[in-house]
Amino acid sequence: MRGKIDLDFEISKDVYTRHRALFIYRPTIEMSGEYTCKVSTLENEVSLSSNMIVYTPPTxxxxxxxxxxxxxxxxxxxxxxxxxxxxxxxxxxxxxxxxxxxxxxxxxxxxxxxxxxxxxxxxxxxxxxxxxxxxxxxxxxxxxxxxxxxxxxxTPGFPSMLARANNGRNVHQSSNLNLFSILSICLISVFKL
The missing domain is CATH 2.60.40.10 (Immunoglobulins)
Structure with a gap:
């Protein structure tokens, strides 16, 4: 973590809470894991652990x-x-x-x-x-x-199956549906490029 944390970072001006957070430069997924904060005084010592996940959305x-x-x-x-x-x-x-x-x-x-x-x-x-x-x-x-x-x-691509599945819809209408599906796929492919 050396070089990844701003040691001068203060989240507030309150002397009791200003160092309660870390500022991490350019976090990476390798930095995911459990972190523990430990506070010590002359009278007591307290620690608290929490899991931090640095995630990467899919490309x-x-x-x-x-x-x-x-x-x-x-x-x-x-x-x-x-x-x-x-x-x-x-x-x-x-x-x-x-x-x-x-x-x-x-x-x-x-x-x-x-x-x-x-x-x-x-x-x-x-x-x-x-x-x-x-x-x-x-x-x-x-x-x-x-x-x-x-x-x-x-849409299944076989007009005879579409006609049978639609109970009376003729093959010509089903062929148009199939053609529309193919054109939609082509347009989607072109826009994704």
Missing amino acids: QVLLTHTHTGYRQVNISCYVDHAFPRPVVRLYHGQGNSKLQKRGVHQVTDRYRDGAWQVLVYIVLDDSSLHVENLFQCELELPGTKYRLVRSTVY
């Missing part, structure tokens, strides 16, 4: 859907360079029908600086999905108030 969070087979989709949430290790959950639906997906796979990796990279994904059959499906990726950094949600809407 990138992507929620994507990709066809993996004839009638399957891979829903993936990718979180890059976050600290501490993020908790990432996938949800399907909204409101009262919003459910956390079970059977989700997770792959993690750690950077040299201690930050984390997390990929959470699940492969679903189109036949198990609705005509329009809201998926959400929720992430949190434990021990902090940092929360982030990304959402995407997936």
